[in-house]
Amino acid sequence: MMSSRIRREKRTIARMIALYEQQCPQAISTPGHYQALNAYAEKRLDKCVFGEQKPACKQCPVHCYQPAKREEMKLIMRWAGPRMLWRHPVLTVLHLIDDRRPVPELPEKYRPKK
DSSP, rough: OOOOHHHHHHHHHHHHHHHHHOOOTTTTTTTTHHHHHHHHHHHHHOOOOGGGGGGOGGGGGOOOHHHHHHHHHHHHHHHHHHHHHHOOHHHHHHHHHHHTOOOOOOOOOGOOOO
């Protein structure tokens, strides 16, 4: 069962990507590029090792995105983040609250071996 936290993260990411795609002049015009990126982000959220306790991506100690996609998502989030407040204020405020949460301890099976 998918948690409401992960579901909300997916909705926030989808809105950020859509906003970037529609309004950013630097957006890639290749058809399906941003839909594929959103599907990739959703897949990564589904496999998040923290689950319901997931921290904000910028604070997460586990980098689950491929480096190129991670850089692209950073670019999208930096551009769309400030604009989200006017278009999706509830999602933005909830995301900012989540950003203040402490980062949970990494689950035992994902800790580096000593």
